[in-house]
Amino acid sequence: MIMHRRQFLQLTGGGAVAALCPSVAADIGSIKRLAIRAQSGRVHIVGPDFPATAIWGYDGQVPGTSIRLVHGQALEASVHNDLDVPTSVHWHGIRLPNAMDGVAGVTQPAIAPGDSFDYRFTPPDAGTFWYHSHINAHEQVGRGLYGPLVIEEKEPPVVDRDLVLMIDDWRLLDDASIKEDFESGHDRSHAGRIGNAPTVNGRFRDVLEVRYGERLRLRLINASNARNFALDFAPLKPDVIAIDGQPITPYRPDDAIVIAAGGRVDLIVDIFADPGSMLEVSDSFYRRPFSLIKFAVGDEPLRQSPLETAIALNPAQLPEPDLSNAKSYEVVLDGGAMGGLERAMMDGKWMNLFDIARQGYAWALNDIVGNRLDMPPLIDVPLGTHISLTIDNRTAFPHPMHLHGHHIKLLSIDDHPVPQPHWVDSPLVMPRQKLQFAFVADNPGKWLFHCHILEHHAAGMGSIVRVS
Ligand code: C2O
Numbered sequence: 283m284i285m286h287r288r289q290f291l292q293l294t295g296g297g298a299v300a301a302l303c304p305s306v307a308a309d310i311g312s313i314k315r316l317a318i319r320a321q322s323g324r325v326h327i328v329g330p331d332f333p334a335t336a337i338w339g340y341d342g343q344v345p346g347t348s349i350r351l352v353h354g355q356a357l358e359a360s361v362h363n364d365l366d367v368p369t370s371v372h373w374h375g376i377r378l379p380n381a382m383d384g385v386a387g388v389t390q391p392a393i394a395p396g397d398s399f400d401y402r403f404t405p406p407d408a409g410t411f412w413y414h415s416h417i418n419a420h421e422q423v424g425r426g427l428y429g430p431l432v433i434e435e436k437e438p439p440v441v442d443r444d445l446v447l448m449i450d451d452w453r454l455l456d457d458a459s460i461k462e463d464f465e466s467g468h469d470r471s472h473a474g475r476i477g478n479a480p481t482v483n484g485r486f487r488d489v490l491e492v493r494y495g496e497r498l499r500l501r502l503i504n505a506s507n508a509r510n511f512a513l514d515f516a517p518l519k520p521d522v523i524a525i526d527g528q529p530i531t532p533y534r535p536d537d538a539i540v541i542a543a544g545g546r547v548d549l550i551v552d553i554f555a556d557p558g559s560m561l562e563v564s565d566s567f568y569r570r571p572f573s574l575i576k577f578a579v580g581d582e583p584l585r586q587s588p589l590e591t592a593i594a595l596n597p598a599q600l601p602e603p604d605l606s607n608a609k610s611y612e613v614v615l616d617g618g619a620m621g622g623l624e625r626a627m628m629d630g631k632w633m634n635l636f637d638i639a640r641q642g643y644a645w646a647l648n649d650i651v652g653n654r655l656d657m658p659p660l661i662d663v664p665l666g667t668h669i670s671l672t673i674d675n676r677t678a679f680p681h682p683m684h685l686h687g688h689h690i691k692l693l694s695i696d697d698h699p700v701p702q703p704h705w706v707d708s709p710l711v712m713p714r715q716k717l718q719f720a721f722v723a724d725n726p727g728k729w730l731f732h733c734h735i736l737e738h739h740a741a742g743m744g745s746i747v748r749v750s
């Protein structure tokens with residue numbers, strides 16, 4: 283149907299964004315029902331000059347089906363397994379009931395080939411989240427089993443476009459097929475599976491068309507197995523409005539924007555750059571910088587001066603931890619190549635690192651190798667306990683440490699308070715760094731706590747936090 287501009291304005295009440303809200307209001311309290319299939323597919327990751335890549339994806343795509351709910355809406359997702367291997371779906375960052383957390387072997391049995399599992403929950407927080415396989419994740423996520431999960435605010439900041447940029451990092455061979463060295467001992471004990479084809483929304487070296495004056499909300503989600511990013515948007519000056527799905531008072535970083543494996547950052551960016559120009563978003567986390575995606579600024583300006591509407595999100599709604607009344611825990615990360623770990627406890631016995639490595643493990647939390655999901659919890663507290671948590675990285679590598687079912691508040695780095703304490707679920711702990719957090723253990727269940735460099739988790743860098 284072709285609609286004339288005047289008709290369109292009449293229908294939407296003069297073009298005000300608020301006019302779009304009645305449909306949103308109708309969704310609150312409703313249920314969004316979806317059927318998702320984990321299946322193999324073929325996608326063009328590196329462009330038309332290469333063959334399509336055989337992947338595993340939700341509905342055969344990468345990223346998988348984009349799930350968008352309105353805050354207050356429930357999700358009912360029936361996941362069917364069309365793969366030849368068992369699978370499960372974890373809803374990363376959602377503070378949901380334990381039975382819906384999707385960790386095969388902890389919160390549910392794996393979904394066998396041909397079977398289905400129904401997930402049902404109402405996300406308590408608006409924000410940017412994602413979903414991914416949680417069994418053999420280093421292989422299944424590495425093959426493409428992930429997708430975006432966006433919970434829209436009831437009153438979002440006004441933007442021209444709200445875009446998910448889901449970042450991944452593929453390790454491809456010359457014919458664009460996936461290199462199947464998922465069990466590489468080197469990856470497990472060093473930086474993880476760093477790839478050679480970083481993509482945004484499944485495309486290598488993509489170009490995003492933008493317009494002069496346009497205001498974008500960019501929801502960056504890092505679905506890479508192992509690669510962390512430090513993104514530079516110069517000459518644009520994005521404001522950070524949320525980290526790991528939780529709102530933060532907007533600020534404009536001087537340095538590159540770090541987004542760890544598993545992490546999310548929401549940005550507001552006003553495109554004020556020469557019409558007709560091509561801007562590079564470049565990464566500099568590791569030694570060799572590269573361009574992740576380009577923004578092509580169109581010739582036709584959208585507006586001449588920035589929108590003046592507020593960009594701040596409503597503050598996070600999480601229970602405030604009380605440090606004067608908190609139980610303190612310290613978690614020491616140790617092991618890996620060039621680390622100082624000589625011996626650790628595995629299966630209840632002290633072993634030297636050589637014997638641990640022979641079984642494929644490399645890392646320990648508080649000297650305990652997380653080689654099994656039924657291990658005793660590292661932290662075991664009654665429901666409602668206030669916790670002060672220090673993570674001390676004594677290894678030679680950065681680790682994004684993810685706690686399921688909760689967000690934790692970052693308070694200080696190496697005993698220096700951060701300018702703005704904020705909630706995270708996958709904080710990056712740099713080598714020799716100590717981060718201090720606090721949170722209330724308010725969600726009952728057995729929750730995984732692990733490094734989101736998926737090869738590190740597979741090599742023992744994980745444990746359980748039990749809240750009962
Ligand atoms: Cu994003 Cu235990 O996972």
Ligand code: CU
Binds near residue numbers: 681733734739
């Ligand atoms: Cu790690």
